[in-house]
Amino acid sequence: MNSPRPRTAAGTDGLDAIRNAPAGAVLGFDFDGTLAPIVDDPAAARAHPRAAAALARLAPHVGALVIITGRPAAVAVEYGGFGDIDGLVVLGQYGLERWESGELTAPAPPPGVAEARAKLPQILAAAGAPAEVFVEDKGQALAVHTRRAAEPQVALDRLRGLMDALAERTGLVVEPGRFVLELRPPGMDKGRALRGFLDGGAGAPSAVLFAGDDLGDLAAFDAVDGLRADGVPGVKVCSGSVEVTALAERADLIVDGPEGVVDFLDGLTGAIEAAAGSAGEGEGA
Numbered sequence: 001m002n003s004p005r006p007r008t009a010a011g012t013d014g015l016d017a018i019r020n021a022p023a024g025a026v027l028g029f030d031f032d033g034t035l036a037p038i039v040d041d042p043a044a045a046r047a048h049p050r051a052a053a054a055l056a057r058l059a060p061h062v063g064a065l066v067i068i069t070g071r072p073a074a075v076a077v078e079y080g081g082f083g084d085i086d087g088l089v090v091l092g093q094y095g096l097e098r099w100e101s102g103e104l105t106a107p108a109p110p111p112g113v114a115e116a117r118a119k120l121p122q123i124l125a126a127a128g129a130p131a132e133v134f135v136e137d138k139g140q141a142l143a144v145h146t147r148r149a150a151e152p153q154v155a156l157d158r159l160r161g162l163m164d165a166l167a168e169r170t171g172l173v174v175e176p177g178r179f180v181l182e183l184r185p186p187g188m189d190k191g192r193a194l195r196g197f198l199d200g201g202a203g204a205p206s207a208v209l210f211a212g213d214d215l216g217d218l219a220a221f222d223a224v225d226g227l228r229a230d231g232v233p234g235v236k237v238c239s240g241s242v243e244v245t246a247l248a249e250r251a252d253l254i255v256d257g258p259e260g261v262v263d264f265l266d267g268l269t270g271a272i273e274a275a276a277g278s279a280g281e282g283e284g285a
């Protein structure tokens, strides 16, 4: 299977670098909207049916695979069916949590989360939120979802100012996403998480890739840009949707949602395996 070509020279260099030296490359992925199709109920989200197999096939060829998600890490592992993928690391809650080989490391939530949890019902009432607006309690963070409302963007806009004020009062930050506003601890984002993950590796990667779909993934795109400025080839992949356009504007490569991401992974692995096969034939000749 042929991989789609990036539309930028930097992205083409980044993808070539991954294909040419996969063993030193680090590939990062968002979960919801990138590996898992968006659905109305966050608890019903599951990875694309071919995602876990595609990651498992790619894993032995590359330096590292890391999923960086707003979900609790253990939830992404469960909903993804990722528990058996060799070497996979999942950084949850925007990088606060780390899951690796079945072991989870997670800090205690800051006290502001409990205060926000107690005040959120009043905030929803004050914003006139319809009954379909609900809170997803992630322990470290609280996500207010409006997707199921008749007018999800209107409901989101009405909440924004009140959520900003609550974040300020509780020492949290507001993380906006696809018909969601999250209250979460400050000091971490997907860019810092990616940088921190690379810093914990065995040296600079030969190349880096990050694929995402939502506003929270822009920080990881910033990190890829920063790495490129430092001389590390990199690729920014957007899992395209009509809901968010900000990532597509910054991406080297746009694919068609999670199905496109999985096809891209299969194509990349196929190219790496084909190159390894030809090299083996050359050596034997």
Ligand SMILES: O=P(O)(O)OC[C@H]1O[C@H](O[C@H]2O[C@H](CO)[C@@H](O)[C@H](O)[C@H]2O)[C@H](O)[C@@H](O)[C@@H]1O
Pocket: 030, 031, 032, 033, 037, 038, 039, 040, 041, 042, 045, 068, 069, 070, 071, 136, 138, 143, 145, 147, 177, 178, 179, 180, 182, 214, 216
């Ligand atoms: O960083 P991510 O892996 O993309 O997680 C971000 C948030 O995604 C989830 O919400 C989104 O997906 C839901 C299920 O498809 C959808 O119903 C919702 O509208 C989306 O915003 C998740 O529920 C959040 O906790 C994540 O932080």
